[in-house]
Amino acid sequence: xxxxxxxxxxxxxxxxxxxxxxxxxxxxxxxxxxxxxxxxxxxxxxxxxxxxxxxxxxxxxxxxxxxxxxxxxxxxxxxxxxxxxxxxxxxxxxxxxxxxxxxxxxxxxxxxxxxxxxxxxxxxxxxxxxxxxxxxxxxxxxxxxxxxxxxxxxxxxxxxxxxxxxxxxxxxxxxxxxxxx
Amino acid sequence: xxxxxxxxxxxxxxxxxxxxxxxxxxxxxxxxxxxxxxxxxxxxxxxxxxxxxxxxxxxxxxxxxxxxxxxxxxxxxxxxxxxxxxxxxxxxxxxxxxxxxxxxxxxxxxxxxxxxxxxxxxxxxxxxxxxxxxxxxxxxxxxxxxxxxxxxxxxxxxxxxxxxxxxxxxxxxxxxxxxxxxxxxxxxxxxxxxxxxxxxxxxxxxxxxxxxxxxxxxxxxxxxxxxxxxxxxxxxxxxxxxxxxxxxxxxxxxxxxxxxxxxxxxxxxxxxxxxxxxxxxxxxxxxxxxxxxxxxxxxxxxxxxxxxxxxxxxxxxxxxxxxxxxxxxxxxxxxxxxxxxxxxxxxxxxxxxxxxxxxxxxxxxxxxxxxxxxxxxxxxxxxxxxxxxxxxxxxxxxxxxxxxxxxxxxxxxxxxxxxxxxxxxxxxxxxxxxxxxxxx
Numbered sequence: 140x141x142x143x144x145x146x147x148x149x150x151x152x153x154x155x156x157x158x159x160x161x162x163x164x165x166x167x168x169x170x171x172x173x174x175x176x177x178x179x180x181x182x183x184x185x186x187x188x189x190x191x192x193x194x195x196x197x198x199x200x201x202x203x204x205x206x207x208x209x210x211x212x213x214x215x216x217x218x219x220x221x222x223x224x225x226x227x228x229x230x231x232x233x234x235x236x237x238x239x240x241x242x243x244x245x246x247x248x249x250x251x252x253x254x255x256x257x258x259x260x261x262x263x264x265x266x267x268x269x270x271x272x273x274x275x276x277x278x279x280x281x282x283x284x285x286x287x288x289x290x291x292x293x294x295x296x297x298x299x300x301x302x303x304x305x306x307x308x309x310x311x312x313x314x315x316x317x318x319x320x
Numbered sequence: 321x322x323x324x325x326x327x328x329x330x331x332x333x334x335x336x337x338x339x340x341x342x343x344x345x346x347x348x349x350x351x352x353x354x355x356x357x358x359x360x361x362x363x364x365x366x367x368x369x370x371x372x373x374x375x376x377x378x379x380x381x382x383x384x385x386x387x388x389x390x391x392x393x394x395x396x397x398x399x400x401x402x403x404x405x406x407x408x409x410x411x412x413x414x415x416x417x418x419x420x421x422x423x424x425x426x427x428x429x430x431x432x433x434x435x436x437x438x439x440x441x442x443x444x445x446x447x448x449x450x451x452x453x454x455x456x457x458x459x460x461x462x463x464x465x466x467x468x469x470x471x472x473x474x475x476x477x478x479x480x481x482x483x484x485x486x487x488x489x490x491x492x493x494x495x496x497x498x499x500x501x502x503x504x505x506x507x508x509x510x511x512x513x514x515x516x517x518x519x520x521x522x523x524x525x526x527x528x529x530x531x532x533x534x535x536x537x538x539x540x541x542x543x544x545x546x547x548x549x550x551x552x553x554x555x556x557x558x559x560x561x562x563x564x565x566x567x568x569x570x571x572x573x574x575x576x577x578x579x580x581x582x583x584x585x586x587x588x589x590x591x592x593x594x595x596x597x598x599x600x601x602x603x604x605x606x607x608x609x610x611x612x613x614x615x616x617x618x619x620x621x622x623x624x625x626x627x628x629x630x631x632x633x634x635x636x637x638x639x640x641x642x643x644x645x646x647x648x649x650x651x652x653x654x655x656x657x658x659x660x661x662x663x664x665x666x667x668x669x670x671x672x673x674x675x676x677x678x679x680x681x682x683x684x685x686x687x688x689x690x691x692x693x694x695x696x697x698x699x700x701x702x703x704x705x706x707x708x709x710x711x712x713x714x715x716x717x718x719x720x721x722x723x724x725x726x727x728x729x730x731x732x733x734x735x736x737x738x739x740x741x742x743x744x745x746x747x748x749x750x751x752x753x754x755x756x757x758x759x760x
Contacts, residue, residue: 171624171627171628172627174626174627175623175624175626175627177627178623178626178627179619179620179623182619182623183619262602265602266601266602266605269602269605269606269609270605272605272609273605273608273609273612276609276612276613276616277612285577286581287577287580287581287584290581290584290585290588291584293588293608293612294584294587294588294591296612297588297591297592297608297611297612297615298591300612300615300616300619301615303619304615304618304619304622307618307619307622307623307626308618308622310626311622311625311626311629314626314629314630315625315629318629318630
């Protein structure tokens with residue numbers, strides 16, 4: 140894992156670049172919500188692009204962003220990267236769907252069988268539910284098969300989220316400071 | 321002699337915890353130097369008893385001087401053997417020549433020791449030494465009666481000491497066996513060598529053990545290296561099954577997987593604040609989910625705030641400004657940002673505000689704000705004029721207080737559980753922060 144300061148600096152560079160792209164792409168006056176959306180999207184893309192597509196969540200973030208706003212993402216990242224990541228994510232999606240169909244039945248049967256050991260099954264279900272929630276939180280979490288992968292991704296995601304929050308807060312305070320005076 | 325011996329015994333008792341193989345080169349060198357000095361002393365002295373005693377005293381002092389730094393017991397043993405042999409065979413006529421040879425050899429050695437290549441020659445020198453000491457120790461009957469008695473006495477005294485230290489070395493090596501599994505075989509070999517020599521005569525033992533140890537250690541270091549390289553890259557994962565646990569491949573793989581998961585969960589525990597005391601997977605997952613959610617909400621909130629703050633969506637901040645301004649803010653966040661993660665505890669929220677107020681009241685009391693100040697001073701070019709208008713001393717603390725202020729604002733919002741679309745509060749200064757603190 141890299142140094143957090145270097146990560147933050149890289150993120151900041153990419154983010155500002157993305158913001159400039161967003162600004163240039165829309166000539167008309169934006170409302171506050173539009174601006175917020177643009178800022179958040181550019182920040183997410185910048186955060187994901189610091190990982191260079193090595194992690195699942197970053198690819199998923201870029202793919203989601205591409206679905207909504209292809210032009211900006213391609214401008215920020217360059218065309219080749221985003222297309223590759225999208226295809227891989229789509230591929231995974233299909234695979235996952237097919238697997239889910241197969242596994243859901245067997246899981247139900249298993250649950251019925253385990254009725255005897257109630258406490259254990261309850262605990263397991265609790266953990267499973269929470270894992271599902273976590274999967275929904277981490278971008279691209281639905282495609283992560285095993286728990287190990289999910290936890291590793293969560294680790295990475297938390298680290299970069301922290302960096303993102305720090306940088307954003309820093310920028311917010313400074314700009315506010317400059318504008319206020 | 322009698323005065324010198326207890327010192328040496330003390331010296332030998334002292335370094336109990338040291339490994340013999342660790343410092344071969346340095347100690348060999350030191351030993352050589354000490355021997356050379358001692359031999360020169362011998363050459364200069366006539367063969368009179370009291371002067372010899374002086375010599376011994378000198379050597380004892382020398383020894384204590386050298387060994388005051390902890391050194392493996394074997395080295396001291398070597399000295400002991402040498403001393404014993406010399407005291408026995410000093411008046412031997414042929415020994416003079418040998419000593420001269422030895423002195424010459426050791427001189428050469430010391431000259432060579434300056435380079436790194438002298439190691440083999442040193443070993444050869446040790447061979448010489450061992451031969452000489454053997455020849456010396458063989459004819460104790462040739463020596464004068466007094467001196468032979470002296471020698472026998474010293475041998476008798478030195479023999480338990482040698483054994484003692486030998487046992488100590490053995491114990492040390494056993495410990496090292498436990499500690500370092502990779503060196504198992506080499507140390508065992510060494511132990512065997514020592515045991516074999518332990519049966520032989522004491523005077524021979526002391527000197528020859530040194531040479532053998534040196535040889536073995538030189539050989540063993542290469543072996544150790546090869547073994548370490550072997551150990552460093554294992555192709556397999558070591559799994560140990562307890563009694564009653566299944567050992568088929570599936571359950572083993574499952575166990576490995578679970579261990580990996582728990583390991584990563586530990587990392588997560590370190591990463592997520594407030595997760596240390598929670599045991600159990602469900603609780604930890606809960607905590608992680610909360611943390612991720614809070615971070616995501618923070619991102620939302622901050623982007624909203626940024627959108628509200630500047631209406632044009634262009635942050636014309638060049639890279640220099642980013643680079644220079646950034647570490648200062650990071651330094652601020654290390655103190656304040658810690659509190660952001662602990663949204664529950666009121667104490668942690670309370671603390672940074674207080675800190676900042678005090679730092680405002682006192683003039684740059686706290687290190688981080690001081691650092692921030694310096695950074696802001698060092699980057700004056702790209703910062704707009706407003707930064708330069710007023711004095712920097714009044715400028716820097718308000719930024720810090722802003723952070724705390726914003727933090728508090730966010731915490732209040734977060735605890736209330738709703739994300740109201742941007743309540744804008746004026747962040748003006750320390751009074752504001754203290755007011756907010758009082759409200760909370």
